[in-house]
Amino acid sequence: MSHPDRRRFLQMSAAGIGAATMAGGFPALASAADSPFKPEKGAALQLLRWKGFVKRDDEVWAENTAKFEKATGIKVTIDALSWPDVTPKAALAAQVGSGPDIIMGWNDDPFVYPDKLVDMTDLAEHVGKAHGGYFDTAHTYCFDPEVKRWVSQPIGVTGNALVYRKSWAKEAGFAEFPKDFDGMLKLARGLKKNGHPCGFSLGHAVGDANGWTHWVLWGFGGKQANPDNSIAINSAETTHALEYAKQLYETMIAGVAGWLDPNNNQAFLAGQLGLTMNGISIWASSKEKPEIYADVANVVPPYGPSKQHTIFNNFTSAFIFKYSKYPQAAKEYLRFMLDTPQADPWVTGMVGYVTPALKGYADLPVWTSNPNITPYRDAMAGAKFDGFNGKPGKAAAQALDEFVIVDMFADVCVNNMAVKDSIAKAEKRLATIYKR
Amino acid sequence: MFLRRLRLYGPLALYGVFLLLPFYWMLLTTFKPDAELLKSPNPFLIFHVTIEHITGLLTQTQYLQWFGNTLFVSAASTVVSVFISYITAYAIIRLRFPGSEVVSTAIFLAYIVPPAILFIPLATIIIQLHWFDKLWALVPIYATFLVPFCTWLLIGFLKNIPRELEEAARVDGASNFAIIWRIIFPIAVPGLISASIFSFTLSWNEYLYALVYMSSSTNKTVSVGMITELIRGDRFQWGELMAGALIGILPAILVYFFFVEYYVAGVSGSVKE
Amino acid sequence: MTGRPQILARLDSPRVLGYVLIAPAAVLLLGLLAYPLVLGVWLSMTSASLGNAGEFVGLKNYATILDDPIFRGAAAFSVLYTVCAEIGKLTLGLALALILNQRFRGYRAARSLMLLPWVAPTVLSALAWLWLLDPQFSALSWLLIKLHLIETNIDFLGHAWPARFSLIVVNIWRGLPYFAIGYLAGLQGISKDLYEAAAIDGATGWQAFRRITWPLLAPITTILVAFSSIFTLTDFQLIWTMTRGGPTDSTQVFTTLAYQRAITGGQLGEGAAIAVAPIVFMVVLAVIVVRSVRER
Incomplete structure (x- = not known):
């Protein structure tokens, strides 16, 4: 050098x-x-x-x-x-x-x-x-x-943020991105009405499906386990999260239940998707498509009723x-x-x-060089860990690997399972995993 | 006449569409620019042919190395396995040594053991033998599923070779060695070819063992290399992937095209009474 | 001077030579197959996890998986997947063989081309299918919409039953040529005289098929089905590449679940138990084949 x-x-x-x-x-x-x-x-x-x-x-x-x-x-x-x-x-x-x-x-x-x-x-x-x-x-x-x-x-x-099309959000009545879950749902409905639906993976997509389902679960204050690793999934908060997700699912593009990590990128870049959650890759690769690139915005996902940053990122x-x-x-x-x-x-x-996990690198000029990069700077600051609020470790890792949370959401949204049955199923699975 | 033709070519065409569609799709995707992949007035056509995916594949990745690796591993494990299988099959069929029935059954049972259960315990052994990340190690590893299958196939084939040939040779004073190599071997060639084709294909397609036991980029096979190096984060590089798949099936096509009749004869020999 | 010929002569005795000739296969299969298999079965009775040897727990892992709805679902789908795919491969493969058994212009090329699905690397052709069945960019959906057969894209892999159906179809696609070639071999072994005699007796084509072709193909059918079932029951690459067992575990099979539990989840013992489970089915199939091979 x-x-x-x-x-x-x-x-x-x-x-x-x-x-x-x-x-x-x-x-x-x-x-x-x-x-x-x-x-x-x-x-x-x-x-x-x-x-x-x-x-x-x-x-x-x-x-x-x-x-x-x-x-x-x-x-x-x-x-x-x-x-x-x-x-x-x-x-x-x-x-x-x-x-x-x-x-x-x-x-x-x-x-x-x-x-x-x-x-x-x-x-x-x-x-x-x-x-x-x-x-x-x-x-x-x-x-x-x-x-x-x-x-x-x-x-x-690898940070997650919400990625959306500015002009379509505006068309749906949101010049600014909504600041809470209710607003977000309204935006999703508006997008759907105008033929630019949102889409969030409910398949076994390691990054995307885990990312948004945990965000919603934690956003409502739901959690997988307590700090002593007792199972805490069966709660009113989880119920609210699932009910919310179900409403959101109704506004989504068809096919999200089969989505793996690349699917939302593809759909977004083809102009079929108005809103999704992803790493910075969608925005970055949209450079090849100037008409989309100018219209994409990345934002920190809104806070839910728990009033805190609840994003899940792969660490x-x-x-x-x-x-x-x-x-x-x-x-x-x-x-x-x-x-x-x-x-x-x-x-x-x-x-x-x-x-980076090091605070010192949050000041690098790259983070503020473009407003679409800034949301990813904060991916570390408010990120929670998998298995929240239990102990990190084998059990948490396995629950994540087995997509327990994702499947709980998919059961309600896609498979029309009753919310309480879906929670009971996840609870039983988690109990087995945490007992090992 | 027309009806007859229709009855022949009609169903044939349907089969052709079903069986070849994914390959057409590979071909199409290989030569299609990225922009057309996601937006095209007719996805079954290409509007601007490009070779950027092929050049990208050949220059930006180690595809040629992987291709060579796969070729080496497939060829070597085929030769080794078919040789071992041939002598084993002969021993079981003709040299009725005590326990040959048991061996025959055991070898067959060996074939039904799925790699999915073996690869963790096998990994321990591979490490102890210092075979980890050594390309040639795949040869004996692949032989574990090739030998049982080829032996079984050749048993069926050798059974149908008339004993009189050997007996006549034996009367002339030929040793067992001579019989194995000079008398039976030439007759068994169609069976050996069909075993080889099978072995080659199975080796060429193997994924799990190569994924787990090879780790350096220079030791990867085509399937593993493409999946691990061409899927970048959350983007499929469809053009390169399909180009690699297309090139990756060429050797198999050539082998089959030239040997398809042998293959049919071989299978026929192994299943006929 | 007499030593060498003597050794050779002893070697030439069927008994000694027999053991010498099977030695390479025996060493290979005992060392790299039987031994790891025993290790694997042992693992299924331990609480081993990755990086931790664990201890002997008897059949506890089996009790755990039998009580696990995901495992039961995987077992059910494995069987369904195998049965449906085998039926499909058998009928379509046999029909294809009957077509290819005729001499027509280009029959040789047709035989080679029809084999392609069987010889192409599975991971890569599964990717081509994944791309063909994409929920947004499926060329098949596009075609059906253009033909006005459907209005919106088919969500091939996003819901339990369409996903299961799609995987079965792709498996049929991959295995059909194996049946076709096997049957083609069988058909070529049937004497033309039989058909001529049947024709003289006034039998229709269907009767000839029922009375001559099908019974004579019975032995090869047994073998083809048994072998193919073993392949299908332990299929991994195709399902892992296309759905990873999703959506919501609806397409899990023994191997994907075992991989998920043992490798990504680190539960070696439980994963090994899941992996060992299909052996029960495979042994049954194996017995059928060994019997049918011996009978002949």
Whole structure:
């Protein structure tokens, strides 16, 4: 990296300056020298991560890795998988005690096998201190209160926001996006009447279906479990959430029950959809279609009766297995990658696909460079964790993997099941899962 | 005459439409620009042909590498499995050693074990053997489902070869080895070809094992590589996916086109009395 | 000097040679199939989860899944999926074989082309179907609307029954050529004389089919159905690619549910129990085939 570039980074994030910035000509080397992590001699690392949601992610990540290799002489092999395939691969590595040194996994992954993971406390605290600390959800997902240590290094979330067509919302009487659930329902009805319905997945779409159903459930104050992991799904709040969802479903485009993650993107980009929930990808890829691009807006989803931010986003963090021969090198790699000179171009290059868990990166200029990016900046701040308000861990992960909440909504909306039957079904399922 | 033709070609056309529609769809999607995929006055036609998906596939991804990997794994596991199956089938059918009945049944039962139950415990073994992420490891792994099937197929085939041939050779002083390689092998060729075609196809299509046991991009097979590297987040790259699928089925088409008669004869040999 | 020929001579004895020849298959199948299978069955009786060996719990996992409506639904759909798909493949495959058994211009090309669904990588052709059956962009819906047969897009994969039906059709699509080729092989083994004799006796085409073709195809039918059922009952790629068991678990089958519970959910023990469950059906099928093979 050349000097002027580096200086730019220095100016941009004073909070995020690591030791790297004090050095002269060889920033990476110098930062390594000041780092508390001393890579093992002859170390070589294997990283398993999810394939970037946008090409720029993989490209910048690879450039940063090349810088790391050049500075430290440590070879890093990167394997990238389609994002839902990482969790099984990580679990397999845990099971057999061999595989990649570092895995960038999802949500509760580290809690499924905490005793197989290297203690990440030193790294997480070092990085946290250097970059403004973590958002609460990051702490929940990566700090294991039972063993009282960090088991994973927080990275961020793939944020969700509502995506809609401005002109069609206006046509339905909403020049501004509604601020509450009632308004949102009115908007959805208006859109439907004008032939530009909304659409939210009720199929087994890992990102989309979980995203909006949890938002509605939590928005009404419903929750899956209590902090002691007793099941709390059977409540008046859940009932309200399901009744609301049913009304919303009536305004939706046909077919949402079969939607996987790409379906709403396709429908929106074809101009068939007036409103949906998604990551930034719809807006980003609409650039190819100028007439849609100018008309798309992303907004933070309105608050429900619980009067708080209740979005659910898939959270990613990096953990190191104990079988790794080079844990120090692995930590140094993660520290390096999350340090400003690397993380800034990475986050900036992705334009909002991943919202960092570190507060220091919420100030990057990219977040305010376009009003449609800003909602994704806040994806971390108010995000809740899966299984809310229970404990993160195996049970929560399984409930999510088995789509218990999504199916509860789909049963009511699509299968015409009575609300109380649907809740009872989910309650029974959750009881089985949490009892294991 | 016309009626006769209609009775033949009418149903044939219906079958053709049903069986080939998805391939037509692949072909169409491969050469269709992205804009037309989601909005087109007639989705069954292409208005502006493009080859950007094919060039993208070949230059932006490691498709050629995956293709080569798949070819290698499929060919190697076919050769290995058919060889093992041939000698096993011969031993079971002709060398009535004690326990051959049991072996025959056991091999058949081996065929009905679904990979879905095996791949976790098998993974432990793969790791212990240091076979993880080694492309050639797929050869013995695939052999676990190919050998039982091919053996069973060849048993049926070898059964129908008249014993007199061997007995005549034996009278002339030929050893069992000679009989296996010089007498039976040439006669068994159609059966071996049909076993090979089956093996090749099954290997070419395998997904689960390759997905779990291979991890570097350079060791992926076509199916795995395309699913894991071409589905980016929440966007299907339909053009590239369908282009890859289309190219991915070409070897199979060629093999079948040239050997279809052998194949029919082979299956026929294995099921006839 | 006499050692080598002696060894060779001993090797040549059927008994010794028999064991030598089956050795590679035995090592392979014991090591990479039987052993993991036993491990798998053992897992189904433990509380193992990913990264945790667990302990022996006897049949508890089986009790749990039998009490689980999702598992019962998956078992029911697995059987329904298999039965319907087999019936479809059998009838359509047999009909296709009867057509292809004739000599006509281009019959060779027709035989090769009709095989394509069977040889194409399943994951990839399933993607083509997914794209064809898309709720918004389905070309099939578009065509039917243009033909004025329907008014709005068909929601192929969004509701339980259409989704189940669609998967069965796609499975038939994929497996039909296997039946067609198998039957084609069987048909070519039937002597023309039989039909000529029947024609002399004044039998109609249908009678000839009922009295000659169908009975003579019975053995191959058994084999085709048994093998295909095993494939179908343990199908994974097609359903996983197209619906992932949704909507609301309505298209779960043994394998998708086992994968979901064991791999994504980490419950190895319970997942193994689900995966082991279809073996009961498969053993029955296997016994039928072994019998029919032995009888002949």
